Amino acid sequence: MKIIKVKDYAELSETAAKIMSDAVKNNPKITLGLATGGSPVQLYANLVADHKNNGTSYKDVTTYNLDEYIGLDQNHEQSYYTFMRTNLFDHIDIDFNNVHLPKGDTDDHQAEADRYEAMLESTTVDLQLLGIGTNGHIGFNEPGSSFEGVTAVVDLTPETIESNARYFEGNEDLVPTEAISMGIASIMRAKEILLIASGANKQKAVLALVEGDISEDLPASALRNHPNVTLVIDDAAAALLK
Numbered sequence: 001m002k003i004i005k006v007k008d009y010a011e012l013s014e015t016a017a018k019i020m021s022d023a024v025k026n027n028p029k030i031t032l033g034l035a036t037g038g039s040p041v042q043l044y045a046n047l048v049a050d051h052k053n054n055g056t057s058y059k060d061v062t063t064y065n066l067d068e069y070i071g072l073d074q075n076h077e078q079s080y081y082t083f084m085r086t087n088l089f090d091h092i093d094i095d096f097n098n099v100h101l102p103k104g105d106t107d108d109h110q111a112e113a114d115r116y117e118a119m120l121e122s123t124t125v126d127l128q129l130l131g132i133g134t135n136g137h138i139g140f141n142e143p144g145s146s147f148e149g150v151t152a153v154v155d156l157t158p159e160t161i162e163s164n165a166r167y168f169e170g171n172e173d174l175v176p177t178e179a180i181s182m183g184i185a186s187i188m189r190a191k192e193i194l195l196i197a198s199g200a201n202k203q204k205a206v207l208a209l210v211e212g213d214i215s216e217d218l219p220a221s222a223l224r225n226h227p228n229v230t231l232v233i234d235d236a237a238a239a240l241l242k
């Protein structure tokens with residue numbers, strides 16, 4: 001695991017955006033795995049700026065997002081589809097035919113998870129971006145998730161519901177309790193993984209990821225078994241590391 005330590009969120013967002021935009025420039029037909037959450041917001045803004053200022057094109061880029069809440073229609077303001085449009089897709093030249101997220105509002109969530117996994121199995125993600133939950137989750141693979149898991153309907157833990165309530169008027173009752181998420185095995189098939197972590201609330205998860213045991217109690221620790229992972233972490237997130 002390669003660790004890049006940076007000063008703060010701004011530098012993290014610049015560093016990670018450069019890794020991603022360089023990857024797109026080097027391979028204009030790249031397949032990207034994308035993440036949502038607060039962590040990649042500025043990174044995506046930097047990709048948009050790079051697209052506008054330097055002309056980096058996404059017209060032949062394909063994307064697969066990690067997850068989507070169950071129960072929100074695509075256009076709900078807190079759906080991850082809306083998040084991706086607002087923060088990235090609406091501001092670059094991506095072809096929406098090449099954009100993929102699980103759908104959280106179908107009649108059959110298990111069938112939707114299976115459909116998404118089948119699509120993932122028929123392709124290769126070249127570069128997968130990840131954030132990390134305060135409890136070490138990746139995607140919505142909460143502690144205890146099997147490292148063999150593929151895309152599935154998953155329950156959110158109370159800790160994740162509490163963390164994500166900030167996006168739902170601070171009201172935990174409005175946060176969906178389930179999601180469709182790529183599994184850890186699905187994530188691990190990516191050729192390269194880039195994980196970003198910023199802020200003091202990620203200290204414990206980062207410590208466990210870098211120095212703890214490889215265990216299903218800390219889903220992100222699976223990444224230690226992957227041959228090509230880069231962590232970009234800021235001083236606050238790295239504070240507990242030796």
Ligand code: GLP
Nearest residue numbers: 036037038039131132133139140
């Ligand atoms: C969410 C998402 C994850 C994300 C994580 C951290 O619940 N499902 O993909 O990495 O939590 O979010 P944030 O970046 O807002 O701290």
